[in-house]
Amino acid sequence: MMVRPRIHILYEFTDKPFGGANQFLKALKKEFERKGCYSENMEGSSCILFNSHTMGEGGWVFNDVLALKRKYPDKLFIHRVDGPLSIYQRSNPSVDRLIYRLNEMIVDGTVFQSSWSKEHNKELGMKTGKYCKTIVNSPDPSLFNPDGKTSYRSGRRIKLVATSWSPNPMKGFDIYKYLDANLDFKRYDMSFIGRAPTRFSNIRNLGPKTSGELAKELKKNDIFITASRKESCPNSVLEALHCGLPVVALDDGGHPEIVGKMGELFSGETDVLKKIDRVADRYVEYKKRIEPKTLDDVSEMYIDLIRQVHDDVDRGSYSPKKIGMIDVVTFRVRFGITRIRNFIIQ
DSSP states (O other), X not given: OOOOOOEEEEOOOOSSSOOHHHHHHHHHHHHHHHTTOBOSSSTTOSEEEEESSSOOGGGHHHHHHHHHHHHOTTSEEEEEEOOOHHHHTOOOHHHHHHHHHHHHHXXXXXXXXXXXXXXXXXXXXXXXXXXXXXXOOOOOTXXXXXXXXXXXXXXXXXXXXXXXXXXOGGGTHHHHHHHHHHSOTTTEEEEEEEOOSSOOSSSEEOOOOOHXXXXXXXXXXXXXEEOOOSOSSOHHHHHHHHTTOOEEEESSTTXXXXXXXXXXXXXXXXXXXXXXXXXXXXXXXXXXXXXXXXXXXXXXXXXXXXXXXXXXXXXXXXXXXXXXXXXXXXXXXXXXXXXXXXXXXX
16 A cells, blocks of 8 residues: 655635635645545645645745745645636736746645646746646535535525625626626525625625535525636635536636536626526536536545655655755845745745
8 A cells, every 4th residue: 555645734724704725725634634644743744735826914925835945855845826816816917926936946746726727827937847737626525515405396486696705806796796687586596605895686695604604505505606707716616516506607717627517607798697597497407417526536636646746756756846045035035025924944
């Protein structure tokens, strides 16, 4: 039996309603623990998995990983990439350039959450090495599963639901406002879960929910709808699919890869109502198609990538990247990073 790597996830977890990275990494940590390959401390790990896109105030994640790479030069650093941020958050492209430079300097393996993200990051200049893999996310199966889901029956209104922890306009609130004004509410009922920057007249806003609460609410519905733009791998879609809801999604970002035959894609206000009707009219057919990747599958893909790098290190065909103090200083000066939170660069 092959020895599993010992993995530590560099992330500040929270149990409060929060974004997709927090929800997925919490689930991944739990799965690594179940498989006996998670290390609560960095000293006992052989690999450190981190996000760059959840970099925090003052760029502390960048300082953390730079300091850790100096402190633990023989550990593998696996980089989970999102974005491009300049497309999704409409931010300065320098943030993406910072992420790409960090990837070149210290990263031993790169994980993209979708092919869409991989292609667009590479178009903007990101370079990856030999160890690069596209791995979609998956939610906690103990919460997001079809158990106890309300079954659709004829004679009642079809229940639609949309979710978003973030009120970012890129989450598609223009489409939700359009639905609020134009959806046939004699046939449909619609709820929104999360934080919305606008008030609805016909759609019920249930506010933010914890993961457990969200899963329960999703199971009360029939169809999930999302109009978010430029997202690489939205957890909201995966959570809905795992709860047994067919999806109607904007044809953008990673949606086509994730939804596939498990729903329909729309282009905007011109066809969103038609696509909702199509899924509703053939509801049983779409529901039978729902087979998203499990967390067990996804965690094994991470483990396989890490093991591949480990095996090459053992064979002497690869050495973990190492950086000198001058590399750290140059990087920090170039990108204006001044704050060090948890670690002292030695």
